[in-house]
Amino acid sequence: MADAAACVHIQSITTLKHPARHVCEECLKIGARWVHLRTCQTCGVTLCCDSSPNRHASHHARAIHHPVIISAEPGERWLYCYPDDSFAEY
Numbered sequence: 001m002a003d004a005a006a007c008v009h010i011q012s013i014t015t016l017k018h019p020a021r022h023v024c025e026e027c028l029k030i031g032a033r034w035v036h037l038r039t040c041q042t043c044g045v046t047l048c049c050d051s052s053p054n055r056h057a058s059h060h061a062r063a064i065h066h067p068v069i070i071s072a073e074p075g076e077r078w079l080y081c082y083p084d085d086s087f088a089e090y
């Protein structure tokens with residue numbers, strides 16, 4: 001699915017996890033706002049991007065080693081791996 005330049009994490013993904021709801025599940029708990037949403041491809045949680053004040057997606061990736069997210073924004077079709085800083089469109 002992903003191109004050959006993508007890292008091993010992205011290449012190992014065969015089925016995409018799409019957001020169940022368009023909300024950051026962590027921001028929702030604390031009443032915070034987000035800018036863009038990302039969905040973890042290991043556990044399926046949807047969290048906010050690095051342009052958001054709380055950066056829940058990257059904190060999640062680092063804290064529990066879930067490397068790959070997709071954009072949960074409508075019309076955006078890309079994956080990103082945090083540890084490898086690797087990007088791929090699908």
Ligand SMILES: [Zn+2]
Nearest residue numbers: 007009081084
């Ligand atoms: Zn990777």
Ligand SMILES: [Zn+2]
Nearest residue numbers: 024027048056
């Ligand atoms: Zn958030």
Ligand SMILES: [Zn+2]
Nearest residue numbers: 040042043066
């Ligand atoms: Zn996860």
